[in-house]
Amino acid sequence: MKYISLLIIVAALSVSCSGKKKNSVEYVIENGSLETIRTKRVELVADQQDINDKIKRLDEKIKTLDTTQNVPLITTFKAEPKVFVHVLELQGNVTTKNLLTITPEYNGILTNVYVTEGQKVTKGQTLAKIDDGGLSQQLAQLKIQAELAKTTYERQQRLWEQNIGSEIQFLQSKSTYQSQQEAVNQLNQQIAKTTVRAPFSGTIDDIITEQGSVVAAGQSPLMRIVNLENMYIETEVPERYVSEVTKGKSVSVNIPVLGKTIDTKIRQAGDFINPANRTFKIEVEIPNKDKAIKPNLSARLKINDYTSENALLIPQSVVSENSEGEQYVYVVTNKNAKGVGTANRVIIETGKTQEDIIEVLKGLESGAEIIQEGARSVRDGQSVEVINYETKK
Known part of the structure; x- marks a missing residue:
């Protein structure tokens, strides 16, 4: 009985060993020595390199046979x-030549202001009056003296025409009359300076000096007047565009604050190059019928400086x-x-x-x-x- 059991165990071991090939990785791992395992690894690496070379050769052949592979x-x-309409983009500010802070031409007390802020005025309209300091009385006296001189001159002239009297008397009366007239005219001009008039039609934007204040000629600001009809944009252009940016060129003006875009033209291009920054000035006219555009607003300009058909x-x-x-x-x-x-x-x-x-x-x-x-x-x-x-x- 023991003999039979021993035969069965030996047979089982034989079947187990015969199930694994002696050259397989499993067999080498289970039964091989360290040297055998290393040798097996070297064999497998060599086989792997051979397979990679074969794959590479196959890929190269595929490329020659299939032209659609690896084409970008x-x-x-x-x-x-x-x-092609090329434009030059620039920044500019809206301005007007009809924007003025009025100052007096005569020293004295501002006795009357006849206008209010926001009031529309016409050219030549009286805006304010300055005390003339007694010039009116002087003028009245001069006019009396001038009338006397005129009468004397006319009488001397009639006598001279009748050959009565001396020539020197006639000439003296004529000279006196003319000098009196000149004195009256000069004083009238002085008195005229005491009346402040509108230099152009527009709107009184601000009353700066109140009635009763003492003002100095050419120094004291009285009021600001503005006319929003003749608006334009002034900006500086680099000198390299001097031959492209000329009078009459089309300009697209965008005013971001108002959300308005206006198609207009260059009305003036400067002939002087500023040596400090190598630029020249241009003026672009801005229609402003609704008076929405104000002085000093920022604007973006696109100037057509080059066109190719x-x-x-x-x-x-x-x-x-x-x-x-x-x-x-x-x-x-x-x-x-x-x-x-x-x-x-x-x-x-x-x-x-x-x-x-x-x-x-x-x-x-x-x-x-x-x-x-x-x-x-x-x-x-x-x-x-x-x-x-x-x-x-």
């Missing part, structure tokens, strides 16, 4: 001639630059029915820019298919596949 997907657009325009994002400073783009040529073509690098010469658009002056022909998306990842002469529908038609 790109989008394109066609360069078509368009009208047949410009090739492309996004600046597709333009690259090489180490020599040359600009270039990629165009697609030899495109087949499946949209697969060749990317070719083309050196271009560019002109003016407007926001994200740039004008191409040389290097591109009308209708050229330019790579847009994917332009940064292609190489010159590389096969590419166009996936946008427009260029596949």
